[in-house]
Amino acid sequence: MKSAQVVLGVLSFVVILLTWEAAVRWGWVNPFFVSQPSxxxxxxxxxxxxxxxxxxxxxxxxxxAIGYGLSVVVGILAGALAGRxxxxxxxxxxxxWFLYSAPLIAFYPIFVLWFxxxxxTVIALTFLLSVPQIAANTLNGIHNVNPGLxxxxxxxxATERDLLWKVVLPASLPTVIAGLRLGVGRALMGVVVxxxxxxxxxxxxxxxxxxxxxxxxDMIASLVVVIVLGVLCTQGLSALExxxxxxxxxx
Amino acid sequence: xxxxxxxxxxTAAAFIALWELLPRAGAVDPRFTSxxxxxxxxxxxxxRTGNFRHDVAVSLAEFAIGFSLAIAIGVPLGLLLGRxxxxxxxxxxxxxxxxxxxxLALLPIIVVWLGIGMQSKIAVAFAGAVIPILVxxxxxxxxxxRSWILAARSFCARGWDVFLKVIxxxxxxxxxxxxxxxLSRAVLGVVVxxxxxxxxGLGNEVMRYxxxxxxxxxxxxxxxxxxxxxxxxxxxxxxxxKLWTFGK
Numbered sequence: 001m002k003s004a005q006v007v008l009g010v011l012s013f014v015v016i017l018l019t020w021e022a023a024v025r026w027g028w029v030n031p032f033f034v035s036q037p038s039x040x041x042x043x044x045x046x047x048x049x050x051x052x053x054x055x056x057x058x059x060x061x062x063x064x065a066i067g068y069g070l071s072v073v074v075g076i077l078a079g080a081l082a083g084r085x086x087x088x089x090x091x092x093x094x095x096x097w098f099l100y101s102a103p104l105i106a107f108y109p110i111f112v113l114w115f116x117x118x119x120x121t122v123i124a125l126t127f128l129l130s131v132p133q134i135a136a137n138t139l140n141g142i143h144n145v146n147p148g149l150x151x152x153x154x155x156x157x158a159t160e161r162d163l164l165w166k167v168v169l170p171a172s173l174p175t176v177i178a179g180l181r182l183g184v185g186r187a188l189m190g191v192v193v194x195x196x197x198x199x200x201x202x203x204x205x206x207x208x209x210x211x212x213x214x215x216x217x218d219m220i221a222s223l224v225v226v227i228v229l230g231v232l233c234t235q236g237l238s239a240l241e242x243x244x245x246x247x248x249x250x251x
Numbered sequence: 252x253x254x255x256x257x258x259x260x261x262t263a264a265a266f267i268a269l270w271e272l273l274p275r276a277g278a279v280d281p282r283f284t285s286x287x288x289x290x291x292x293x294x295x296x297x298x299r300t301g302n303f304r305h306d307v308a309v310s311l312a313e314f315a316i317g318f319s320l321a322i323a324i325g326v327p328l329g330l331l332l333g334r335x336x337x338x339x340x341x342x343x344x345x346x347x348x349x350x351x352x353x354x355l356a357l358l359p360i361i362v363v364w365l366g367i368g369m370q371s372k373i374a375v376a377f378a379g380a381v382i383p384i385l386v387x388x389x390x391x392x393x394x395x396x397r398s399w400i401l402a403a404r405s406f407c408a409r410g411w412d413v414f415l416k417v418i419x420x421x422x423x424x425x426x427x428x429x430x431x432x433x434l435s436r437a438v439l440g441v442v443v444x445x446x447x448x449x450x451x452g453l454g455n456e457v458m459r460y461x462x463x464x465x466x467x468x469x470x471x472x473x474x475x476x477x478x479x480x481x482x483x484x485x486x487x488x489x490x491x492x493k494l495w496t497f498g499k
Contacts, residue, residue, distance in 0.1 A: 008340035016345065033364055090258035095266075101484055102477035103439045105355075106454070108446065109461020109469055113283055189353035193443060196358060204356065211359030219360055230351040 035217040043221040052206075057225070060191050060202040063119060067126025068187040072180065075131045079138025079176075089139065096139075099132040105193055112198065122194030122202075129190040130183035137179020141172030174245040181237035188230050203229075285466040290474065293467035302451070310441055310452040313369050317376025318437040325384030325433070326426055332385070333392025333422065334414075350386060354379045354436065358447050367448040375440035380433030387432065391425020392418060427491030431484055438480045 017037045023029050024036040031039070047053040082089035107128070111121045145168050153167045195204025203226050210219035252260075267287055274281035281289065297303050332339045357378055358371075365371040395418050403417045445454025453472050460469035 002340075004337070005340045005343075008337060009344040012341045012344055086254075087258055090255045091262040093255070093259045094263040098477070098481075101435060101481055103435070103442050103480055105439060105443050106446070106457055106473045106476055109458060110466065110473075112461060113464065113466065185351065185353070189355060192353045192356045196355070196447060207356060207359050211363060214363060216360070216363060219363075223356060223360065226356050227348055227352045230353065231348050234351040 032214075032216060035220050039217045040221045040224060043217050044224070047218075047221065053225070056201060056203050056206050056222070057229075059199075060195065060204065063122045063126060063194070063202065064187055064191045067123040067190060068130055068183065070123075071127045071131035071134055071183060071187065074127075075134025075179070075183070076138050076176065078131075079135040079179075080142060082135070083139045083142030083172075092135075096132055096136060099128070100136060104128050105190075108194070108197060117198040118200065122191060122199060125194040126187045126190035130187035133186055134176075134179045134183045137182070138172070138176050141175030141179070142168060144175065145171040170244075174241055177237060177241040177244055181234060181241060184233045184237060185230065188226070188233070192226060282464065282466060285470050289467040290470045293465075294471040294475075297456075297468060297471055303456075306452050306456055309369065310445065310454065313372040313444075313452065314376055314437055314441045317373040317440065318380055318434065320373070320377045321380035321384055321433055321437065322430060325381040325429065326388050329385045329388025329426070329429070330392055330418070330422070333389040334418070339389065346382065346385065350382050354382070355440065355443050358444060361444075362448050367450060372441050372444040372449065372452070375444040376437040377440075379436035379440040383432035383436060384426075384429040387425045387429030388422060389425075391422030391429075394425060395421035423494060424491070427487065427494070431487045431491070434483055434487060435480055438476065438483070442476055 020034070021037050024031045024034065044053065047056075078092065082092050105125065108121070108125060111124045115121045115124055149167050149171060150163060153163055158166065191202070192204035192207070195202040196208045199205040203222050206222040207219055207226070210216075210222065270284065271287045273279050274284060274286050332342060355375070358375060361371045361374050361378070365374055399417050399421065400413055403413050408416065441452070442454040442457070445452035446458045447454075449455045453476055457469055457472050457476075460466075460472065
């Protein structure tokens, strides 16, 4: 990253926070609607001390980990199967296409009927939202392995197993990880929206709870936590993606 | 029919057949899974009675306004940020932070700001759609070959000519991709916004049918919304390809 990029990037956050704080202090806008950074920091501090914050994060994280973990396993298996066997790919095609582009959150009330209100429904929503992305990227990753590489490995006597571990896997890994990264965003959406609609704890629940009480400061504080976690997860997987893609640029 | 189409059609048909036959055979409870025939019957019922037309009109209006606003603001801003590097460095971090956030988490605060009427759904649809449109337009502009711009310049093209004849067509693919991604997020925003807090609209119907345990009705609305999203996304794709070949 260029230094100008870093400086300007930090500057923009500082300017936003200062303008926000000043606009409220000088009475230009009503803090009831927008709150103010210092009050939000105080609210986060209070929630952190009382244990409320860590409890909410733990609840949301558990739902995220189960839903997303399931979709990583199922998505990669299904994508790999479809990537290696033609007929399976064609069979999955209509379902994957539907799941990929339909507004799946609209199925939420059905999940409530199936799993009841609360944690299992949130997990199901998280799984359903993230699995198509992971499966589609795994499939694409395997399809886009350079056939020249496979032929070259074969002519040097590679077995199917060598081919999988030494050629197909490393070559498709960056695309698979990109799928995992996009899947994180969609899984987070599932957790937060699932909790908005019906839950007794979690970050989405606290956004919705404080919203209903019109406690803007506490609501924005929870929102800030969600934003920070989203950025951290996405950045972490981007770094991983770059790491596994490094061989490609060095060839 | 190609092998691909054959297999896809067969599995889709098998799914629908199982969905119809399993409840009939008593293997699953149709109150939970519904059936294709029941969904169609429910659809007929919904279309003939009740507030269906009003709800569709409300949802469509919210979608159309929010999505058009997102295009009207996202595309020009994306073009601008793509061209002016310092401005991009300044605005990139907050835009990326919003991009990484589940935009529907903004629902409760938007409801506090704008109430439970149409405005809040328009705002959620806008907020969902504008970021992918902006980001992809920006990427499209940055993907325009520098040599094209230099070539146009050396043939005495002025700033405006370069913009209209090189940068705009060159970034079209990114713009169309952004619009397509934004479209599904706008649909989602409207529906989920209505499911969260509303007085009318298809999302409102979905939530109501859910709480009344009317699976057949619920599924008809959900499939209708999905069908709309699929059709609109495909339309943008086709339009994009038409524009693309025209531009060449």
